[in-house]
Amino acid sequence: MRSNLPVLRTKRRYMSFLLESEGILEPKDLxxxxxxxxxxxxxxxxxxxxxxKLICFNGRFGILRCNHDRIRDTRALxxxxxxxxxxxxxxxxxxxxxxxxxxxxxxxxxxxEIKTQNYGRRIELDEVSGCVIGIHxxxxxxxxxxxxxxxxxxxxxxxLTSFDLCGGLYDADGTSDGLRQGxxxx
Numbered sequence: 617m618r619s620n621l622p623v624l625r626t627k628r629r630y631m632s633f634l635l636e637s638e639g640i641l642e643p644k645d646l647x648x649x650x651x652x653x654x655x656x657x658x659x660x661x662x663x664x665x666x667x668x669k670l671i672c673f674n675g676r677f678g679i680l681r682c683n684h685d686r687i688r689d690t691r692a693l694x695x696x697x698x699x700x701x702x703x704x705x706x707x708x709x710x711x712x713x714x715x716x717x718x719x720x721x722x723x724x725x726x727x728x729e730i731k732t733q734n735y736g737r738r739i740e741l742d743e744v745s746g747c748v749i750g751i752h753x754x755x756x757x758x759x760x761x762x763x764x765x766x767x768x769x770x771x772x773x774x775x776l777t778s779f780d781l782c783g784g785l786y787d788a789d790g791t792s793d794g795l796r797q798g799x800x801x802x
Contacts, residue, residue, distance in 0.1 A: 626667070627684035632710040632723035633694060635676055639703040643673040649700045650680070653693045658686075666690065671716060677724050679716060687712055739776070749773055 635641070647670045654663045666686040671679040682690040694707045713719035737748040739758055746760040756776040760766060765774060 628667075628681050628714075629684045629687055630671065630713050630716050630719040631680045631682060631687070631690060631694075632713070632719045633678055633680060634708045634710055635673075635678065635705055636708070637700070637703050637705040640675060641700055641703060641705070643670060643678075645701045646670070646673060646678075649697055650693070653697050654690075657693045657696060658689055662686075662689065679719050679724070744774065744776075746774070 635646070650668065650670070651663070654666065654668060658666065666683050666689065667681070668690065669681040671681055673679075680690065680694075691709050694709060697707055698705060711719070711723040713722060739746060739748060739756070744758070744760055744765060745762075746758045748756055749759050750757040754777050758774040758776055760774055
């Protein structure tokens with residue numbers, strides 16, 4: 617029998633953040649600084665009730681788990697961090713979500729793309745360039761390199777067709793003019 621029934625568990629929130637730094641940071645150094653800022657801001661009792669955990673951190677983007685009652689406190693403690701291991705940093709909260717999957721999908725599209733990309737293709741044209749996220753017949757979902765292309769819209773990807781690429785009726789997952797095979801890493 618489980619010790620914590622789902623009804624009795626504390627609610628968690630997942631905070632996506634962007635870290636800008638002057639150097640390269642290790643996740644353990646960031647975690648130590650987050651814990652020390654938490655204890656100095658909230659005290660021992662507040663830190664124990666928040667139950668912070670660094671879910672993932674790739675050097676720039678990360679996800680931090682916290683208690684749903686302590687979202688404002690967690691935002692405040694991230695705002696107080698300005699040095700990690702002698703390196704100046706700036707941490708910006710991108711968004712808060714209820715699950716890791718939705719936090720990754722909504723707020724960290726490039727991190728999601730790295731984990732789920734299986735096409736390994738890029739589009740390199742004069743007007744647009746970027747990584748192919750999905751191919752559905754003649755339709756192509758593209759994560760553009762220039763984020764100004766999607767500014768003002770509520771989507772993170774551009775929708776293209778094989779007609780946009782080569783002007784003819786070729787299947788998008790074939791070898792048409794704009795698509796080229798690339799490496800799986802970005």
